Amino acid sequence: MAVAIEAPFHVLAVDDSLPDRKLIERLLKTSSFQVTTVDSGSKALEFLGLHGQEDSPISVQADQQEVAVNLIITDYCMPGMTGYDLLKKIKVIAISALFDCTNH
Secondary structure, eight states, X not given: OOOOOOXXXXXXXXXXXXXXXXXHHHHHHHTTOEEEEEXXXXXXXXXXXXXXXXXXXXXXXXTXXXXXXXXXXXOSOOSSSOHHHHHHHHHHHXXXXXXXXXXX
C-alpha cells in the first residue's frame, strides 16, 4: 500500500523590513508551513522564475525539484515595486500562461 506524502503548504513572504520578515517566518514555521522570505518584489519574481518573463507558470525548478508556492504575503509599501504591483504582475503572468495553455 502506497502512502501519499503531502508537500507542506509553502508561503512566500515579501517584505523589505528584516524584523517583519523574521517575525512572519517564525510565526508561519511554528504552524508547520514551509516559508521562503525575500526582501523585494523583484527577488520574489526571481524566486518564482518570472523575472523578466511574461508567460511563465508560477512554479520553478530548484535543485531538480518543482517548488510550488501556495500563498504570497507581501508588504504593500516597498521601494522599487510595491506589493500591489508585485501581485498585479504575477496575476497578469498567470492569466497569460493559462490562456497560452488553453490555446495549444
